[in-house]
Amino acid sequence: xxxxxxxxxxxxxxxxxxxxxxxxxxxxxxxxxxxxxxxxxxxxxxxxxxxxxxxxxxxxxxxxxxxxxxxxxxxxxxxxxxxxxxxxxxxxxxxxxxxxxxxxxxxxxxxxxxxxxxxxxxxxxxxxxxxxxxxxxxxxxxxxxxxxxxxxxxxxxxxxxxxxxxxxxxxxxxxxxxxxxxxxxxxxxxxxxxxxxxxxxxxxxxxxxxxxxxxxxxxxxxxxxxxxxxxxxxxxxxxxxxxxxxxxxxxxxxxxxxxxxxxxxxxxxxxxxxx
Amino acid sequence: xxxxxxxxxxxxxxxxxxxxxxxxxxxxxxxxxxxxxxxxxxxxxxxxxxxxxxxxxxxxxxxxxxxxxxxxxxxxxxxxxxxxxxxxxxxxxxxxxxxxxxxxxxxxxxxxxxxxxxxxxxxxxxxxxxxxxxxxxxxxxxxxxxxxxxxxxxxxxxxxxxxxxxxxxx
Numbered sequence: 001x002x003x004x005x006x007x008x009x010x011x012x013x014x015x016x017x018x019x020x021x022x023x024x025x026x027x028x029x030x031x032x033x034x035x036x037x038x039x040x041x042x043x044x045x046x047x048x049x050x051x052x053x054x055x056x057x058x059x060x061x062x063x064x065x066x067x068x069x070x071x072x073x074x075x076x077x078x079x080x081x082x083x084x085x086x087x088x089x090x091x092x093x094x095x096x097x098x099x100x101x102x103x104x105x106x107x108x109x110x111x112x113x114x115x116x117x118x119x120x121x122x123x124x125x126x127x128x129x130x131x132x133x134x135x136x137x138x139x140x141x142x143x144x145x146x147x148x149x150x151x152x153x154x155x156x157x158x159x160x161x162x163x164x165x166x167x168x169x170x171x172x173x174x175x176x177x178x179x180x181x182x183x184x185x186x187x188x189x190x191x192x193x194x195x196x197x198x199x200x201x202x203x204x205x206x207x208x209x210x211x212x213x214x215x216x217x218x219x220x221x222x223x224x225x226x227x228x229x230x231x232x233x234x235x236x237x238x239x240x241x242x243x244x245x246x247x248x249x250x251x252x253x254x255x256x257x258x259x260x261x262x263x264x265x266x267x268x269x270x271x272x273x274x275x
Numbered sequence: 276x277x278x279x280x281x282x283x284x285x286x287x288x289x290x291x292x293x294x295x296x297x298x299x300x301x302x303x304x305x306x307x308x309x310x311x312x313x314x315x316x317x318x319x320x321x322x323x324x325x326x327x328x329x330x331x332x333x334x335x336x337x338x339x340x341x342x343x344x345x346x347x348x349x350x351x352x353x354x355x356x357x358x359x360x361x362x363x364x365x366x367x368x369x370x371x372x373x374x375x376x377x378x379x380x381x382x383x384x385x386x387x388x389x390x391x392x393x394x395x396x397x398x399x400x401x402x403x404x405x406x407x408x409x410x411x412x413x414x415x416x417x418x419x420x421x422x423x424x425x426x427x428x429x430x431x432x433x434x435x436x437x438x439x440x441x442x443x444x445x
Contacts, residue, residue: 007362010324014358017332021347029346036340043292119295120302123309124407125394126343156343164343171398172343191398195305195410202399261302 034159041162048118048132108230110269113137117264118162124193127167128156131266134163142228144269149257150234151222152266165266168235169199169256176226177203177235179210180219188220188235188254199256201236206250212238220254230269282437283318283330286430290314291337297418305407309415311390312383313423314338315353317430319360320369320378331357344394352389356382376423383419387412 099106115131133139135158145152145165153173157164166173171191178185184207192200203220212218217237224231234257241252294310301307314334318327335350342349360382368374391408395401 010358010361013324013328014354017328017354018351021350026346032336033340033346036336040288040291040295040337040341043288044295047292047296120299121295121307121341122298122302122305123307124404124411125390125397128343166343170343189399192400192403193305193407195407197305199305261305 037157037159041159044118044130045132045161048116052116108227109272110230111272113139113268113270115139115163115266115268117266120261120263122167122169122193122261126172127170127190127193127199129153129165129167129263129266131163131165131268132161133268134159134161136161138270139163139268140270143271144229144233145266146233146269147259147263147266149259150236151229152260152263154228155268163268167199167260168201169193169260175229176223177220178223178231179206179212179238180221182207182210185223185225186249190256192253198258199260201254201256203238203241203252203254204244204249206241206252208243208248208250210241210250212241212252214239217255278437279322279434280318280326280329280333282433283322283327283430284333286426286433287314287330287334288337289429290426291334291341295341306414307411308418309387309390309411310383310419310422311338311349311353311386312356312379312381313419313426315356315360316375316379316382316423317427319357320364320367320375321431324361327361328354328357348390348393352386356386372424372427375427376420379419379423380416383415384412387415 095107098104113133115133115137117129118132119130121128121130129145129152131145139155139158141155141158143155145154151168153165153167153170155163156166167190168175168188169190171189174187174189176185177188186206187204188201189204190199190201192202194200210218217239220235220238222229222231222233222235236254236256238252239255241250244251290310290313294308298307315331318330318334321327322330331353332350335347335353338349338353339346360378367378369378387408395404395408398404
C-alpha cells in the first residue's frame with residue numbers, strides 16, 4: 001500500500017461512512033434508532049425499579065406515628081377532593097347539556113395514564129424524560145403529559161415498554177398559550193435552562209396591553225389551540241414582559257415549575273378517540 | 276478478531292448506562308455530563324481501523340437513539356473524531372494512560388463544541404445558553420478525567436478476558 005494512501009486511509013474511510021449514511025434509506029435509519037433504543041431499555045428500566053425499591057425501603061423506616069399523621073392529613077385532602085369531584089361531575093354534565101343545546105363540537109376526552117420516570121435527560125441542548133409506559137399501555141405519539149404543577153411536555157417517541165417525553169423547558173417545544181383571564185393566544189417556547197436554577201421559557205407575540213413583572217407575575221396557561229393540550233393547564237409564571245423590536249407585540253420570560261427537574265411520576269393524557 | 280468491535284461496544288454500552296444514571300441524578304441541579312470523547316478514544320488509538328471504526332459507529336448509534344437530534348449526528352461526529360485520532364495515533368505514545376486521557380479530553384472538548392454549535396440554533400436565546408454549556412463542559416471534562424483511566428483499563432481488560440490482545444497490529 002503506498003505510504004500516501006496509508007496516511008489518507010482513515011479519511012477515505014470516513015468519506016465512505018458519510019456517503020453510506022447519506023444514501024441510507026430513512027426506513028433503515030429509523031429502524032436503527034428504534035433498535036438501539038430498545039437495546040438499552042432492559043438496562044434503564046430495571047434501574048428505575050431499583051430506585052423505586054430504594055424509596056420503598058427508605059419509607060419503611062418511618063415510624064407508625066408519622067404514618068398515622070400522614071394518613072390523617074391525606075384523609076382531609078381526600079375529603080376536599082371528593083367534594084371537588086362531585087362538582088366536577090356536575091360541571092361536565094352542564095357542559096354536555098350546553099354543547100347539545102348549542103350544537104358545539106364536544107371537548108376532547110382523555111384517559112389518565114400514570115407513569116413512573118425511568119430517566120431524566122436535561123442537557124443545555126434538550127430536556128426529555130423517559131417514562132415506564134409505552135405501546136403496551138396505548139400511549140400515542142403527541143399525547144400531552146402533565147403533573148400536579150401543570151404541563152410537563154408531550155410524548156415524542158413511543159417504544160414497546162417506554163416512551164420519551166419532550167419537556168416544556170426544551171427549546172424544541174413550541175405551543176400556543178394564553179395569560180390567565182385573557183383569550184388572545186401567544187407563542188411559548190422553552191429553552192432558558194440555567195444551572196442550579198429553575199428553567200425558563202420565552203413568550204412571543206404578547207399583546208401590548210398585557211403587563212407582568214417579577215413582583216406581579218401572571219399565570220401562563222395552555223390555550224387549547226392546536227388540539228394537543230387541553231386549555232387551562234399551567235405552563236408557568238410570566239415574570240418579565242418587554243416590548244419586542246418590531247413594536248407590534250411584546251416578548252416575555254416565563255418561570256417554569258422548579259419540580260420539573262425532580263419528577264418521579266407523570267400523567268399522560270391519552271385521547272379517548274385514539275383508543 | 277471479529278469480536279473485538281463487539282467487546283468494545285459492550286463497554287461503551289456500560290459507559291452509556293452509567294453516565295445516563297449520573298445525568299438522571301444531576302438533572303435535579305440541571306447539570307449534564309457529556310463524555311463523547313470516551314466513545315472513540317480507545318477504539319481509535321488501539322484497534323485496527325475497521326473494527327475500531329465499527330465500535331465508534333455503534334457507540335454513535337447508541338447515543339443517537341437516545342437523543343432528539345437528527346439521525347446520524349453522533350455517528351458522523353464520532354466517525355470524524357475517530358478518523359482524526361487514528362491519523363495521529365502513531366505520533367503519540369498511545370500506550371500511556373495519561374496520553375489517552377489527554378487525547379480523550381481534547382476529543383471531548385472538540386465534540387462538545389461542534390455539538391453545541393450545531394444545536395444552539397434551536398434555542399430562542401442562543402447567547403444566554405452559553406454559561407450553562409460552559410459549566411456543563413467543565414463538569415464533563417473533570418468527570419471524564421476521573422473515569423477515563425478506569426474505563427480504558429476496563430476496555431483493555433475486557434479484550435483480554437475475551438482472549439484478544441490489547442495492542443493491535445495495524
